[in-house]
Every structure is written in structure tokens, then in C-alpha cells.
Amino acid sequence: MLSYLINGISLGSVYAIIALGYTMVYGIAKMLNFAHGDVIMIGGYMAFCSTSYLGWPVIPSVLFSIIVCTMLGIVIERLAYKPLRDASSLAVLITAIGVSYFLQNAALLIWSSNPKAFPNMVDLPNLVIGDIQISSVAIVTIIACIVIMTGLTLFTTRTRLGKAMRAVSEDKGAAQLMGINVNATISMTFAIGSGLAAIAGVLLCSAYPTLMPTTGAMPGIKAFTAAVFGGIGSIPGAMLGGILLGIIEIFAKAYISTQLSDAVVFAVLIIVLIVKPTGLLGKKMAEKV
Numbered sequence: 001m002l003s004y005l006i007n008g009i010s011l012g013s014v015y016a017i018i019a020l021g022y023t024m025v026y027g028i029a030k031m032l033n034f035a036h037g038d039v040i041m042i043g044g045y046m047a048f049c050s051t052s053y054l055g056w057p058v059i060p061s062v063l064f065s066i067i068v069c070t071m072l073g074i075v076i077e078r079l080a081y082k083p084l085r086d087a088s089s090l091a092v093l094i095t096a097i098g099v100s101y102f103l104q105n106a107a108l109l110i111w112s113s114n115p116k117a118f119p120n121m122v123d124l125p126n127l128v129i130g131d132i133q134i135s136s137v138a139i140v141t142i143i144a145c146i147v148i149m150t151g152l153t154l155f156t157t158r159t160r161l162g163k164a165m166r167a168v169s170e171d172k173g174a175a176q177l178m179g180i181n182v183n184a185t186i187s188m189t190f191a192i193g194s195g196l197a198a199i200a201g202v203l204l205c206s207a208y209p210t211l212m213p214t215t216g217a218m219p220g221i222k223a224f225t226a227a228v229f230g231g232i233g234s235i236p237g238a239m240l241g242g243i244l245l246g247i248i249e250i251f252a253k254a255y256i257s258t259q260l261s262d263a264v265v266f267a268v269l270i271i272v273l274i275v276k277p278t279g280l281l282g283k284k285m286a287e288k289v
Contacts, residue, residue: 003132004254005247010138010207012246013145017200018223019230019238020152021193027233028169028189031081032089034096036197037220038103039076043069043198044118044205044215045111051119058121065198073194077187085183100217107213118209121202141203148196149239156235165189169233222249222262225269231282240280 018040025033046065050056056064080099084092124136156162167175168185176182197216204219205211222245230241248268252261272280 003134004250006132006134006138008247008250009243010135010141010246011250012226012243013141014200014204014207014242015219015223015226015245016145016239016242017148017196017203018219019227019242020148020235021196021200022224022227023230023232023235023238024152024165024189024193026227028165029081029186030089031092032096032224033076033081033190033193034093034220034224035076035080035099035103036193037216037218037223038100038107039069039072039194039197040201040204040216040220041107041211041213042072042103042216043201044211045107045116046198047121047202047205048116048118048211051121052116058123062121062199062202065202066195069198069201070191070195073190073197074187076194077190081190082183082186104213104217111213113212116211118205118211120209121206135207137203137206141207144199144203145239145242148199149235152192152235161185161188218262222265225266228279229269229272231279234279234281237279237281244280 018036021036021039022033025031025036043065046068047061050061050064051058076099080095081092084095122137122140124140126136127134127139156166164175164180164185165188167178167180168182172182175185200219200223201216205215223242226241226245227238228241229245230237230239232238245265249261249265252264256264276282
């Protein structure tokens with residue numbers, strides 16, 4: 001029972017890190033970046049290539065993955081989303097799906113569809129408590145999630161750029177009148193979200209060491225579900241939603257059915273949204289007229 005709970009929190013921590021990227025972009029730019037899951041996959045491939053092909057140590061490989069994904073996030077925002085700043089949400093959604101398929105097919109051309117065995121990026125001893133053995137990957141993942149959550153909360157509440165992001169989230173027009181560079185702020189949001197996706201990609205592939213062009217697709221969808229579950233636009237909500245989703249998924253696999261676990265996860269989401277449409281920690285926004 002305890003081992004299932006720890007595995008659920010570990011998996012949920014990965015979902016939470018991914019969901020933080022979704023919730024930041026939506027909260028500030030009001031865009032659903034469905035290519036976010038594929039940035040996770042790119043992050044995994046960057047860490048894989050730098051470790052397996054170039055022989056780099058773990059920390060430089062992870063930093064390289066974060067830098068590449070951060071730059072990729074900025075490029076995607078500038079080329080795909082910036083021209084659609086005033087477009088309809090449907091146009092942005094279609095563009096996001098197009099970017100997602102572009103990244104998947106680019107990875108397919110570069111690395112082929114053959115699954116790659118991801119190297120062990122967390123070479124630490126496992127923790128043994130009585131009869132329960134907790135993997136080092138699970139421990140590092142949970143710690144990383146807590147550190148990232150705390151850092152993001154402090155960043156958005158204490159720093160000048162974080163306050164600018166919150167101002168843009170509230171009202172882009174008013175923020176611009178106050179001298180805030182809205183375009184630069186949105187680009188920085190995409191950069192941070194994509195950097196988090198790289199970390200999530202490394203942690204996800206370390207826990208489930210198989211890498212292929214579709215690796216980020218389902219985790220990306222589940223992380224978006226976690227963001228909605230917790231209240232999209234809320235950083236604590238993304239973390240809470242991710243961890244709860246991971247726990248529900250692991251317990252569903254253990255006690256119900258491995259094949260039905262995804263159905264259980266989405267069924268719980270539907271029930272929560274029926275009871276509380278804004279999510280667990282989401283706030284009801286007054287519509288301006």
C-alpha cells in the first residue's frame with residue numbers, strides 16, 4: 001500500500017512539473033500549448049544523445065537538455081504563437097496541434113521509430129524502509145517537484161519579472177500601459193515552461209527508461225488533465241492536480257485494471273469538473289463587459 005502511494009506521488013510529481021508549464025502559459029498568455037508534451041520528448045532525446053553519444057556526465061546532459069528546450073520554447077512562441085496573439089482560440093489550438101505533429105515527425109526522421117533505452121540518470125542507492133524499497137528516481141522526482149514548485153511560487157511573487165507575468169495574466173492592455181513588455185513576458189513564460197518540460201522528460205524517462213517520438217504524447221495529455229483538475233492557471237493547483245492524478249493512476253493499476261487505469265483517471269476528472277468546474281484550486285473569474 002505504502003509503496004503504491006510513493007510510486008503514485010513520484011509519477012504525480014512528473015505530471016505536476018509538466019502541468020506547471022501548461023498552467024503558466026495558460027495563466028499568462030491564455031493559450032493551450034498542446035505541443036508541450038512533445039517538448040518533453042525533445043528534452044529526453046537531448047539528454048539521451050549527450051549522455052549516450054557524447055559521453056557527457058549527467059548534470060551537463062540535463063543542463064544541455066534544459067537549454068535546448070528553453071530555446072525551443074522561445075522559437076515555437078515566436079514563430080507559431082506570436083502571430084496569433086489576437087486570433088481566435090480555435091486558430092491557436094489548431095496551430096498547437098500542428099506544432100505537436102511537426103515535432104513528433106521531426107523526431108521520427110532524426111531518431112527513427114525504434115525505442116531507445118534511456119540511460120540511468122539517477123545513479124544513487126535506493127532507500128530501504130523495512131520491507132519497502134523506494135527507488136532513487138522516485139525520491140529525486142519528488143524532491144525536484146517540491147523545489148520547482150517552491151521556486152516558481154517565490155519567482156512569481158517576489159521578483160520583478162514574476163510580478164510582470166502576474167500583471168500580464170490579469171490584464172495585458174493595462175500591463176502594457178504600465179510599461180511592461182507583454183511580448184517579452186509571454187516569451188519568458190514559454191521559456192520557463194519548456195525548461196520545466198526538459199526536467200520532466202529526463203525524470204519521466206529515468207523512471208520508465210524507453211524513449212521514442214511519441215513518448216511525451218500521453219504524459220502531456222495527462223499533465224494537461226492534472227492542470228485542469230487542480231485549477232488551470234494556479235501553480236499550487238497544478239502541483240496538487242498532478243500528484244492526485246499520479247496516485248489515482250497507480251492505485252487504479254494496482255486494484256482495478258492496468259488497461260482501465262486511464263479511463264479511471266479521466267472519469268475522476270469529469271466528476272471533479274461537474275462538482276467544481278474551475279478545478280480544485282481554481283478561482284471563478286468575473287467576465288469583463
